[in-house]
Amino acid sequence: xxxxxxxxxxxxxxxxxxxxxxxxxxxxxxxxxxxxxxxxxxxxxxxxxxxxxxxxxxxxxxxxxxxxxxxxxxxxxxxxxxxxxxxxxxxxxxxxxxxxxxxxxxxxxxxxxxxxxxxxxxxxxxxxxxxxxxxxxxxxxxxxxxxxxxxxxxxxxxxxxxxxxxxxxxxxxxxxxxxxxxxxxxxxx
Amino acid sequence: xxxxxxxxxxxxxxxxxxxxxxxxxxxxxxxxxxxxxxxxxxxxxxxxxxxxxxxxxxxxxxxxxxxxxxxxxxxxxxxxxxxxxxxxxxxxxxxxxxxxxxxxxxxxxxxxxxxxxxxxxxxxxxxxxxxxxxxxxxxxxxxxxxxxxxxxxxxxxxxxxxxxxxxxxxxxxxxxxxxxxxxxxxxxx
Amino acid sequence: xxxxxxxxxxxxxxxxxxxxxxxxxxxxxxxxxxxxxxxxxxxxxxxxxxxxxxxxxxxxxxxxxxxxxxxxxxxxxxxxxxxxxxxxxxxxxxxxxxxxxxxxxxxxxxxxxxxxxxxxxxxxxxxxxxxxxxxxxxxxxxxxxxxxxxxxxxxxxxxxxxxxxxxxxxxxxxxxxxxxxxxxxxxxx
Amino acid sequence: xxxxxxxxxxxxxxxxxxxxxxxxxxxxxxxxxxxxxxxxxxxxxxxxxxxxxxxxxxxxxxxxxxxxxxxxxxxxxxxxxxxxxxxxxxxxxxxxxxxxxxxxxxxxxxxxxxxxxxxxxxxxxxxxxxxxxxxxxxxxxxxxxxxxxxxxxxxxxxxxxxxxxxxxxxxxxxxxxxxxxxxxxxxxx
DNA sequence: AATGAATGAGCCTTCATTCAT
DNA sequence: AATGAATGAAGGCTCATTCAT
Numbered sequence: 001x002x003x004x005x006x007x008x009x010x011x012x013x014x015x016x017x018x019x020x021x022x023x024x025x026x027x028x029x030x031x032x033x034x035x036x037x038x039x040x041x042x043x044x045x046x047x048x049x050x051x052x053x054x055x056x057x058x059x060x061x062x063x064x065x066x067x068x069x070x071x072x073x074x075x076x077x078x079x080x081x082x083x084x085x086x087x088x089x090x091x092x093x094x095x096x097x098x099x100x101x102x103x104x105x106x107x108x109x110x111x112x113x114x115x116x117x118x119x120x121x122x123x124x125x126x127x128x129x130x131x132x133x134x135x136x137x138x139x140x141x142x143x144x145x146x147x148x149x150x151x152x153x154x155x156x157x158x159x160x161x162x163x164x165x166x167x168x169x170x171x172x173x174x175x176x177x178x179x180x181x182x183x184x185x186x187x188x189x
Numbered sequence: 190x191x192x193x194x195x196x197x198x199x200x201x202x203x204x205x206x207x208x209x210x211x212x213x214x215x216x217x218x219x220x221x222x223x224x225x226x227x228x229x230x231x232x233x234x235x236x237x238x239x240x241x242x243x244x245x246x247x248x249x250x251x252x253x254x255x256x257x258x259x260x261x262x263x264x265x266x267x268x269x270x271x272x273x274x275x276x277x278x279x280x281x282x283x284x285x286x287x288x289x290x291x292x293x294x295x296x297x298x299x300x301x302x303x304x305x306x307x308x309x310x311x312x313x314x315x316x317x318x319x320x321x322x323x324x325x326x327x328x329x330x331x332x333x334x335x336x337x338x339x340x341x342x343x344x345x346x347x348x349x350x351x352x353x354x355x356x357x358x359x360x361x362x363x364x365x366x367x368x369x370x371x372x373x374x375x376x377x378x
Numbered sequence: 379x380x381x382x383x384x385x386x387x388x389x390x391x392x393x394x395x396x397x398x399x400x401x402x403x404x405x406x407x408x409x410x411x412x413x414x415x416x417x418x419x420x421x422x423x424x425x426x427x428x429x430x431x432x433x434x435x436x437x438x439x440x441x442x443x444x445x446x447x448x449x450x451x452x453x454x455x456x457x458x459x460x461x462x463x464x465x466x467x468x469x470x471x472x473x474x475x476x477x478x479x480x481x482x483x484x485x486x487x488x489x490x491x492x493x494x495x496x497x498x499x500x501x502x503x504x505x506x507x508x509x510x511x512x513x514x515x516x517x518x519x520x521x522x523x524x525x526x527x528x529x530x531x532x533x534x535x536x537x538x539x540x541x542x543x544x545x546x547x548x549x550x551x552x553x554x555x556x557x558x559x560x561x562x563x564x565x566x567x
Numbered sequence: 568x569x570x571x572x573x574x575x576x577x578x579x580x581x582x583x584x585x586x587x588x589x590x591x592x593x594x595x596x597x598x599x600x601x602x603x604x605x606x607x608x609x610x611x612x613x614x615x616x617x618x619x620x621x622x623x624x625x626x627x628x629x630x631x632x633x634x635x636x637x638x639x640x641x642x643x644x645x646x647x648x649x650x651x652x653x654x655x656x657x658x659x660x661x662x663x664x665x666x667x668x669x670x671x672x673x674x675x676x677x678x679x680x681x682x683x684x685x686x687x688x689x690x691x692x693x694x695x696x697x698x699x700x701x702x703x704x705x706x707x708x709x710x711x712x713x714x715x716x717x718x719x720x721x722x723x724x725x726x727x728x729x730x731x732x733x734x735x736x737x738x739x740x741x742x743x744x745x746x747x748x749x750x751x752x753x754x755x756x
Numbered sequence: 757a758a759t760g761a762a763t764g765a766g767c768c769t770t771c772a773t774t775c776a777t
Numbered sequence: 778a779a780t781g782a783a784t785g786a787a788g789g790c791t792c793a794t795t796c797a798t
Contacts, residue, residue, distance in 0.1 A: 003776095003777080003781090003782085006782090007782080010782095010783095023303075024303065025303050026215070026216060026217075026302055026303050026304055027215060027217060028215075028216055028217040029303075031766080031767060031768080032767070032768060032769080033766085033767075033768090041783085041784090042783065042784040042785070043768085043769080043784085043785090044769085044770075044771085044783070044784055044785075044786095045782080045783060045784070046769095047768095047769070047770080048781095048782065048783075052768075052769075053767095053768065053769090105301070108301045109301050109302050111301070111351075112294070112297045112298045112300070112301050112302070112350070112354075113215055113298050113301070113302050114213065114214055114215050114218075115215055145367070145370075145371070147367045147371070150352065151352060151364075151367060151368060151371060153351075154348040154349075154351045154352045154368075154371075155344060155348050155371045155372070155375060158347070158348055158351050159343040159344050159347055159348060161301070162300075162342075162343045162347045163339070163340060163343045165301075175340075178334075178336045178340060179340060179343075179344075181334075182334070182336070182340060182343075182344045182375040182376060183344070183375070185374050185375050185376075185377075186344060186371040186372070186374050186375035187371060187374075188374075192757090195757095196757080199757095199758095220791080220792055220793080221792070221793055221794080222791090222792075222793090230758085230759090231758065231759040231760060232759085232760085232792095232793085232794080233758070233759055233760075233761095233794085233795075233796085234757080234758055234759070235793095235794095236793095236794075236795080237757065237758075241793075241794075242792095242793065242794090381778090384778095385778080388778095388779095402681070403681055404593070404594060404595075404680055404681050404682055405593060405595055406593075406594060406595040409770080409771060409772080410771070410772055410773080411770090411771075411772090419779085419780090420779065420780040420781065421771095421772085421773080421780085421781085422773085422774075422775085422779070422780055422781075422782095423778080423779055423780070424772095424773095425772095425773075425774080426778065426779075430772075430773075431771095431772065431773090483679070486679045487679050487680050489679070489729075490672070490675045490676050490678070490679050490680070490728070490732075491593055491676050491679070491680050492590075492591065492592050492593050492596075493593055523745070523748075523749070525745045525749070528730065529730060529742075529745060529746060529749060531729075532726040532727075532729045532730045532746075532749075533722060533726050533749045533750070533753060536725070536726055536729045537721040537722050537725055537726060538721075539679070540678075540720075540721045540725045541717070541718060541721045543679075553718075556712075556714045556718060557718060557721075560712070560714070560718060560721075560722045560753040560754060561722070561753070563752050563753050563754075563755075564722060564749040564750070564752050564753035565749060565752075566752075570760090570761085570797095570798080573761090574761080577761095577762095598787080598788060598789080599788070599789055599790080600787090600788075600789090608762085608763090609762065609763045609764065610763085610764090610789085610790080611762075611763055611764075611765095611790080611791075611792085612761080612762060612763070613790095614789095614790070614791080615760095615761070615762075619789075619790075620788095620789065620790090758798100759796105759797100759798085760796105760797100760798095761795100761796085761797090761798105762794105762795085762796080762797100763792105763793105763794085763795080763796100764792105764793105764794095765791105765792090765793095765794105766790105766791085766792085766793105767789105767790085767791075767792095768788105768789095768790090768791100769787105769788085769789090769790105770786105770787085770788075770789100771784105771785105771786090771787085771788095772784105772785100772786095772787105773783100773784085773785095773786105774782100774783085774784080775780105775781105775782085775783080775784100776780100776781100776782090776783100777779100777780085777781095777782105
C-alpha cells in the first residue's frame, strides 16, 4: 500500500516537473536530468515509469487534457437550457484556466507546437464532444448561428487561452463577464 | 552590388530554412547544421549573419512580425469609417494567414511558446497600434464595446490563428465572411 | 529437497539464459536484466547465485568446459590402440559440437575473445590432458609426428569449431569421416 | 593536401585505436570515449568519419580483411605448380599473422563473435577466391583430396589463427615448417 | 566572406548493482 | 530465498559554436 502510493507519487512528481520545465522553456529545456532532479529522483528512475522522453510528454499531455475535460464538464446537465449550460461550461473552463494555470498554458503550447505525437487530429474537438452536441442543439433551437463547431470553438473557448493565460493578471468578475458576453455575442443568433 | 545581393540572399535563405524547420518540429528540430544545409551554406556561415541561435530565432521573429504588421495595415486609411476600416484590416490579416502560411503558424507558435526572448511583452499589442487606435475611436463613437483592447484582440484577431492555420482546409469566401461576422458581433455594441 | 532443487533449477536457468544471449549478440547483449527476464527471475536474484556479471560468465565458461571434457573422454579406455582411441575422442568431440551446439559455439567465442578472465592460459590444453597423453604415447610408438601438442591440437581438434559450428549444415557421416581423415593425415607419421 | 592527409591520419588513428581496444577487451571495452582519447581526438570527431559505432567496427573489419587478402596473395602467380603456389600463400598468411599481430587476432575474434554485421556469410571464403581456385586445380590434377573447400580451409589456414596468435611465442622456422607440413598432409592425396 | 573540420558540453538512455521489504 | 524499485555511472550520440584556412 505505502509502496504503491510512493510509486504513484513519484510518477506524479515526474509529470509535474516536466510540466513546469516545459512551461518555462519549452520541450528542449525539459531535459531528463532536470526533470529527475526536480522530482528528487535519479534520471534512470524516469524510465521505470515512462518509456522515453516522448512517452513522458505524451502521457503528460493526455492526462492534462483529461483533467481539462473533467473540469470543463463538471456538473454538466443536459436538461438545462442551451445558453445556461453553455455559460456553465464556459465558466468551468475559465475556472480551469485560472486554477490550473500551468496545465492550461501547457495545453496551449501543445496546440500550436509539434511537441506531442497526435494520433487523432489535435483540432477535431473530440475532447469537447458534449459542448459540440450542445451547440448542435442550440442551432436546432435557432439560438446559435449555423456555422461549424470549429468556428464556434474559435470564438468562444479558444480566446480564453489568450485572455487568461497571463500569470500576472488578477481576473475580476467584471472582466470574466465581459469576456463571456463577447463569446456569446459572437455565436448567438 | 551583386556581392551585397548574394549576402542578403544567404541571410534570407537562412531565415527561411529556420522558419521551415521550426514549423515542422519545433525549435529543437531546427539545429544549426540542418539550417545551414537547407540554406546551402556552411554552419560557420550562419555566424557571419547572426550572433547565435537565439539571435537567429529572434531576428526571424521580429522580421516575421514586421511582415505581419505591414500586411495587416496595407492600404490603411484613417479617414474611413470604423467598421469598414476594421473589416479591411481583419481581411488583410486573414489574407496574410493564408498567403504566408508558414510565417503565420510560426507566429502562432511563438505566441504560446517560450522560444523567443521577449523584451517587450508579447501581448501588449504594440505591433497592432493602428488597430488599437481604431478600436478606441470606435468606442468613442459608441460602436464598439467598452472593453480593453486585450479582449477585443482575443475575440477578433486571435481566433484566426486557430481557424486559418489548418493546411488542408480550403477556405471559401462564405467561411471567411462567417468568421468575420462572429468577430464583429463579439465586439460591436 | 524440493527447496534445494528449485534453487539449482534457477541457477541453471540463469546460466542457460546467459549462454543463449551471449551466443546471439556477444557479452554486451547479455545484460543482467535480460538474463533475469529470460530465466523468469528478478535481476536481484542473480546476485544470490553469482557475485557479479563477470562471475556469472566465468562460471558459465568453467562448467561448459567441464561438460566439454566430460563428453570428450566419455568411454575413454587407456588400453586401446592409439589411433582407435584418438578416433573415439575425436568423434566424441564432434558429437559434442553437434549435440551441444550452443555450448560449443560459446566455447569457440571464448577462445578468441577476452570475455573470460583466464587464470590459467586458455591454450595450455589442460582440459585435454588425456588426449595430450595419448598423443605422447603415439609419438613414442612412432605413429604420430614429433611436434608439440599445441600443433597437434591445432590441426585435429581446433578445426572442428569451424567446420561444425554452422547451424544450417546437416552433417553427413561421409563429411565427418572426411574431416577425421584430414585430421589424422595431418599428424600421423 | 596537408589538410586531406591530416584527415586520413585521424581516420587511421581511430581505426587503430578501435583495433587495439577491441583486442584488449572485446567490443564492449572499446567505447567511443576511449577510442577518441586514444586517438587524441574528441568523441564527436569520430562521427565525422563514421556513422556510428557499428559502422566504425564494420569499416575496421572490412579494411582489415582487405589487408589480409592483399597480403595473402602477394606475388601470386597462377602459372606456378599447385603445391608451390599453395605453400607461398600459406607462408604469406603466416607472415601476415606474425607481422600484423593485432589485425590478425581481431579477424579471429570476428570469426567467432557477432560483432560485425555480415552481409555475405562470414565463412563463404569469398575473400580467398584465388586459393579456392587453386585447390580446385589441385583436385583436377589429382594432387588434393576431393573434399569441399570448406574443409580444406579448416585444416590448412584456420589452424594458423590458433597456432600463431600467441603474442609471447617466438616462431622459429622449424615450427613454421612443421605447421605447413601438417597442413599439406591434411589435404594432399 | 566563407567554410569544413573540430570540439566540449550535454542529452537521452542503459546497465550492473544495491536496498528495503 | 526472493524481489521490484531505485540508482550512479557510463555509453553512444548530437549540437551550438569556434578555428584554421
